[in-house]
Amino acid sequence: MLPGKSLQNAKTIDEDGTVIEAVNLRKTFQDKKRGEVKAVDDVSFVCRPGEIYGLLGANGAGKTTTLRMLATILEPTDGTARLCGHDIVEHPERVRQHCGFLSTATALYPRLTAYEMVEYFGQLNGLDSATLKKRIDEIFERLDMNGFRDRRCDKLSTGMKQKTSIARTLVHDPPVMIFDEPTLGLDIMTARAIIEFIRECRDRGKTVIFSTHVMTEVEKLCDIVGIIQNGKLLAEGTIEQLRQRHGLNSMEEIFVKIVTPHYKEAV
Amino acid sequence: MSLRNIGIVYRKELTEALRDRRTLITTFLVPLLMIPVLGTGFTSVMSAVIGSAKKEKARVAVIGGGDSPAVVDALKQNPKLNVLQAPGDWKNQVVEKKIRAAIEIPPHFQENLAKGQAGTIKINVYGGELKSEMAASNAESALKEYRDSIATERLAANHLSAELLKPFDVKRQNIAPPEKTAGAILGGIIAYMLILMCLQGAMHPAIDLTAGEKERGTMETILSSPVSRTHLVLGKFLLVVTASLITAILLLFSVSVSSTVLQKSGALNQMADDGEPVPQLALKPAAIGSVVIMTVPLSVLFSAGLITIALFAKSHKEAQSYIAPLMFLVVIPAIAAMLPGVDLTPKLAIVPLLNVSLLCKELVTGEYQWNYIIIIFASTCVYAAGALYLAVKMFQRESVLFRS
Numbered sequence: 001m002l003p004g005k006s007l008q009n010a011k012t013i014d015e016d017g018t019v020i021e022a023v024n025l026r027k028t029f030q031d032k033k034r035g036e037v038k039a040v041d042d043v044s045f046v047c048r049p050g051e052i053y054g055l056l057g058a059n060g061a062g063k064t065t066t067l068r069m070l071a072t073i074l075e076p077t078d079g080t081a082r083l084c085g086h087d088i089v090e091h092p093e094r095v096r097q098h099c100g101f102l103s104t105a106t107a108l109y110p111r112l113t114a115y116e117m118v119e120y121f122g123q124l125n126g127l128d129s130a131t132l133k134k135r136i137d138e139i140f141e142r143l144d145m146n147g148f149r150d151r152r153c154d155k156l157s158t159g160m161k162q163k164t165s166i167a168r169t170l171v172h173d174p175p176v177m178i179f180d181e182p183t184l185g186l187d188i189m190t191a192r193a194i195i196e197f198i199r200e201c202r203d204r205g206k207t208v209i210f211s212t213h214v215m216t217e218v219e220k221l222c223d224i225v226g227i228i229q230n231g232k233l234l235a236e237g238t239i240e241q242l243r244q245r246h247g248l249n250s251m252e253e254i255f256v257k258i259v260t261p262h263y264k265e266a267v
Numbered sequence: 268m269s270l271r272n273i274g275i276v277y278r279k280e281l282t283e284a285l286r287d288r289r290t291l292i293t294t295f296l297v298p299l300l301m302i303p304v305l306g307t308g309f310t311s312v313m314s315a316v317i318g319s320a321k322k323e324k325a326r327v328a329v330i331g332g333g334d335s336p337a338v339v340d341a342l343k344q345n346p347k348l349n350v351l352q353a354p355g356d357w358k359n360q361v362v363e364k365k366i367r368a369a370i371e372i373p374p375h376f377q378e379n380l381a382k383g384q385a386g387t388i389k390i391n392v393y394g395g396e397l398k399s400e401m402a403a404s405n406a407e408s409a410l411k412e413y414r415d416s417i418a419t420e421r422l423a424a425n426h427l428s429a430e431l432l433k434p435f436d437v438k439r440q441n442i443a444p445p446e447k448t449a450g451a452i453l454g455g456i457i458a459y460m461l462i463l464m465c466l467q468g469a470m471h472p473a474i475d476l477t478a479g480e481k482e483r484g485t486m487e488t489i490l491s492s493p494v495s496r497t498h499l500v501l502g503k504f505l506l507v508v509t510a511s512l513i514t515a516i517l518l519l520f521s522v523s524v525s526s527t528v529l530q531k532s533g534a535l536n537q538m539a540d541d542g543e544p545v546p547q548l549a550l551k552p553a554a555i556g557s558v559v560i561m562t563v564p565l566s567v568l569f570s571a572g573l574i575t576i577a578l579f580a581k582s583h584k585e586a587q588s589y590i591a592p593l594m595f596l597v598v599i600p601a602i603a604a605m606l607p608g609v610d611l612t613p614k615l616a617i618v619p620l621l622n623v624s625l626l627c628k629e630l631v632t633g634e635y636q637w638n639y640i641i642i643i644f645a646s647t648c649v650y651a652a653g654a655l656y657l658a659v660k661m662f663q664r665e666s667v668l669f670r671s
Contacts, residue, residue, distance in 0.1 A: 074669070106484065108488070
C-alpha cells in the first residue's frame with residue numbers, strides 16, 4: 001500500500017459522515033477474585049469529523065477499555081466498531097493506520113531519541129523515507145521540538161516527552177485521534193498544552209474521541225458527551241442537551257445525577 | 268509490507284540494544300572474558316600443580332630398615348625420592364602431608380631375603396592425593412627394580428638367563444590423535460559453556476523486550492502502531508537470537524584464541540606424561556564451524572522460550588524470578604553431557620539440550636557422525652519451531668500482554 005494513498009483512503013467516511021461507529025461493544029475479563037467482569041457492556045455511539053466526543057466516567061467505568069478496543073489494542077468480546085469504514089475486528093492493522101492513540105500510559109522508548117521515536121512510528125505506518133523526513137521536519141517545527149530532536153527520550157522533561165508523544169501520534173496524519181485520559185497526572189501547563197492540541201485536532205477536521213473524569217475539560221472541549229458507568233453508556237448528547245434534559249447547569253451536577261443510581265464502589 | 272515491518276522493528280530494537288549497557292555487557296564482555304579468566308586460570312593452576320608434583324623430590328619415610336641397608340639404598344638411588352628415617356608419628360605426618368609416603372620394611376627383611384624367605388614391604392600412602400600417589404609409585408618402581416636385580420642375580424648364580432623371568436614384554440602406547448585427547452577433556456566443558464552462553468546472551472534482551480517494555484509502558488504505545496503483533500514479536504525475536512548467537516560465537520572465538528595461546532605458552536606440556544604427545548587444545552576451523560551451525564537452532568529455542576516466559580511477567584524483576592529456575596533445567600543436561608561415559612545413543616539424540624551438548628563434545632574432537640548430526644539438528648529445529656510458535660501465540664493473547 002502506498003503511503004500517500006493510504007492517507008487519502010483515510011478520508012473515506014461513511015455516507016452519513018460518521019467516522020467512528022461503535023456497535024454493541026462488549027468486553028468481559030476474567031478476574032481471579034471477582035470472576036467475570038463486564039468492563040464494557042453493550043456500548044454504541046458515533047463520532048463525526050470536526051467533533052470532539054468526550055467519554056466521561058469514574059475510574060473503572062470502562063472508558064479505557066472502550067478506547068483500547070477502538071484502537072484495536074484489545075479485541076471486543078462481542079460487537080464491533082468501524083473507524084473510517086474499517087472494522088476493528090476484521091482489519092485491526094488498517095484501523096491503526098487511521099488513528100493516533102495517546103494516553104498517559106503510552107510511554108516513549110527511553111533509549112531512542114525524540115527524532116528516532118517519531119521516525120519509528122512513521123516507518124511502521126508505511127511512510128517512505130522522503131515523505132517521512134518532510135513530515136517529521138514539519139511536525140518538529142510546528143511543535144517547537146528542534147531543540148531536543150536528538151536527545152534521548154529518557155533525558156527529556158515531562159513537557160518534551162508529551163510533545164514527542166504528540167508528534168508520534170501525528171506522524172501519519174491520522175483522521176481519527178483517540179485520547180485516553182491524556183492529562184492524567186500532568187501539571188497544569190502540560191495539561192493545557194494537551195487540551196490546546198486536542199482542540200487543534202478538531203479544528204483541522206479530525207475526529208476526536210477522548211476520555212476523562214475532569215469536568216472542566218469536558219465543558220471546555222466536548223461537542224458530544226457520553227457518560228459511562230459500569231461499562232454502560234448511561235447518557236449521551238451535547239452539553240446543552242444534557243443541561244436541558246436534567247435541568248442542571250454544572251456538568252458535575254449532571255454527572256452525579258446520572259451516575260449515582262448506578263454507582264457501586266469498586267471492590 | 269510484512270517483512271519490511273519485521274525489519275523496522277528489528278532495526279529499532281538493535282539501536283536500543285546497542286545503547287543498553289547491560290545488553291552490551293552480557294552479549295560482548297561476558298563471553299569474551301569468561302574463558303580467558305576462568306579457563307586460562309584453571310588450566311594454568313592445573314598444569315602448575317601437576318608440574319610441581321612431577322618435579323618435587325618427595326619426602327618418603329622408611330620405617331625399620333635399619334637391618335636392610337640394601338633396600339634403603341635402592342630407594343635412595345631414585346632421584347625423585349628424598350628418603351628419611353621415619354619419625355614416631357609418621358602416620359600423622361603422612362596425613363598432614365608433611366611426608367608423602369611411609370615405607371614399612373619388616374625386621375630382618377634382608378637377612379630373610381638372603382635365606383630365600385619372601386617378605387612384604389608395605390607402602391603407606393595418602394590415597395587420592397596426587398603428590399602422595401606419585402611418591403608411592405616412584406618408591407614402588409624403585410623397589411621393583413631392586414627385586415628384579417635380585418632375581419637376575421639369583422638366576423645368574425644358577426647359570427640361567429634373566430629372560431626366563433620375562434619370556435615377553437608388554438608395552439602400552441597412546442595412539443589417540445593429540446587433539447582427541449584434549450577434546451575428550453575439553454569438549455564437554457566447551458559444550459557446557461556454549462549452552463550456558465547461548466542462554467545467557469538471550470536472557471537479558473528477551474526480558475528487556477517483553478517484560479521490560481511492559482514495565483516502561485511502551486507496550487501499549489507500540490501496540491497502537493499499525494505493525495501486526497506477529498511481525499512485532501518476530502522482530503523482537505530476531506534481535507534476541509542475534510544477541511544469543513553473538514554471545515555464543517564470541518565464546519567460541521574466545522575459546523579458540525585462549526586455547527591457541529595456552530598451547531603456544533607450553534603450559535600444556537606439563538600435563539602430558541613423558542614421551543606422550545602433548546594434547547592439542549587449539550580448535551580446528553571445521554570444528555568451530557560445525558559447532559556454530561548447531562548453535563543456531565539452540566539459540567532459536569532459547570530465545571523463543573525466554574520470550575514466551577518473560578512475556579508473562581509485568582516487570583524485569585518478575586521475569587528474572589521466572590527464568591532463574593530455567594537455568595537449572597538447562598544446566599543439568601549440559602552437566603550430564605560432561606560426565607565421562609555418557610555418549611550419544613539414538614535415544615539420547617532426541618533429548619533436547621543433552622543431545623546438543625553430547626554432539627558438541629564430539630564435534631570439538633573433530634568427529635562427525637552424520638546420522639547423529641542430522642537427527643540432532645532436525646530435532647532441535649523442531650523444538651525451536653515449537654517454542655517460536657508458542658511465543659508468537661502468546662503475543663496474541665490479551666490476558667498475557669495486559670496481565671494485571
